[in-house]
Amino acid sequence: MKSLLNHLSHLYLFQEVIRLGSFQAAATQCDLPRSSVSKKIQQLEEHIGQRLIQRSTRKLSLTEAGMSLLQASQPLKKMIEDSQRVMEDLDLTPSGKVKISSSSLIGQNYLLPLFEQLRKQYPNISLELSLSDTYVDLIEEQVDIAIRIGDLPSSSLVARKIGEHRWGWYASPTYLQERNAPIHPDELKDHQCMLFKNNSITLDHWFFKQANGDTKSIKVASQINTDNGQALVEMARLGLGIIMIDPLYVQKEVEAKTLIPVLTDWSNPDTYPINLVCLGRNYRSRATTSIWEALSLVLNFD
Known part of the structure; x- marks a missing residue:
């Protein structure tokens, strides 16, 4: 007998027809036209080469071949129902x-x-x-x-x-006690600035804008660089120098006063x-x- 792999849906419909007692009931259950159910059962019979169901105006009855096939294919129904439950669970409960x-x-x-x-x-x-x-x-x-x-x-x-x-500039109280806090970007040349640097970018150009529209661009020289933002904040907190960083990332440090904003009369015009x-x-x-x-x-x- 040829493989039934291409007719598993037909086999499931065959089981439903027998379980429900009519082609129409199986069609309603599977949301199919009655003619489609009848055609698929006929295709299954043609594939097997034997009649499976005796049709009459009053009832359906299984042939001997139909009875054998129904008994042999019982695990299919459970497999489909179990698979459906798994799919429904996955749909309801993401995993x-x-x-x-x-x-x-x-x-x-x-x-x-x-x-x-x-x-x-x-x-x-x-x-x-x-x-x-x-x-x-x-x-x-x-x-x-x-x-x-x-x-x-x-x-x-x-x-x-x-x-x-956004960007801002910060240093620790310890650092600012040892040096005067910068008032103008030009004063950064007298300070230790620390930079973020990795294989693709080096943030060594710091841009400044005053409320009156004056702008400055400073190329910062640094002896301390890092490719880790958390390390940059920690080094500033330890008093190693001034950093340029998004204020969002140092809110806790500013609230705890372990970092203090500097150059507050200026802002960085770049936002992303x-x-x-x-x-x-x-x-x-x-x-x-x-x-x-x-x-x-x-x-x-x-």
């Missing part, structure tokens, strides 16, 4: 792994505090947090969700803006969008969509 990528400062200050609530809300989802201050390719690194700063190139990524990235990004809907799991939507509701850096 799987979601990998989230962000800079070290955003991850430690804003994402980690959310993990307890996310785990309570989605206990069947495993969370993986990747902290890096370098560019991460979502597809290559198998990242599901990322927080990125700056304009995104047109791509398959979906982005939701969650804030604006902060985006929550992920792959398009056709490329992400239900678990990813659930975490994406949850983060979209609570992350706001404005």
